[in-house]
Amino acid sequence: MSVDQATVRHIARLARVAVTDEEAKALEAELSAILAWVEQLDEVDTSGVEPMTSVVHMKMKMRDDEITDGYYADRVTANAPGHEDHFFVVPKVVE
Numbered sequence: 001m002s003v004d005q006a007t008v009r010h011i012a013r014l015a016r017v018a019v020t021d022e023e024a025k026a027l028e029a030e031l032s033a034i035l036a037w038v039e040q041l042d043e044v045d046t047s048g049v050e051p052m053t054s055v056v057h058m059k060m061k062m063r064d065d066e067i068t069d070g071y072y073a074d075r076v077t078a079n080a081p082g083h084e085d086h087f088f089v090v091p092k093v094v095e
Contacts, residue, residue: 001032001035001036001039002032003028003031003032003035004028005024005025005028007028007031008024008027008028008031009024011031012024012027069086073086074086
């Protein structure tokens with residue numbers, strides 16, 4: 001796939017990146033090369049290849065799914081301007 005300057009400017013606008021005319025010409029060639037490489041990858045036959053999360057087979061470390069308060073509520077509320085019984089005290093905002 002070939003990328004033209006209008007496409008480069010459109011991508012730059014979406015990314016909110018300012019691009020000069022010289023940069024747009026360089027980006028046009030770079031993006032075309034990247035997309036050509038991706039098209040080349042699309043030609044590889046991956047049927048029968050199992051998806052993997054890592055190149056090394058490993059089992060994920062798991063922990064027990066238990067609900068805790070983190071055991072340090074005093075430290076969490078220590079710098080709050082107002083706190084009471086491990087809760088933040090804030091002014092009432094709704095009447």
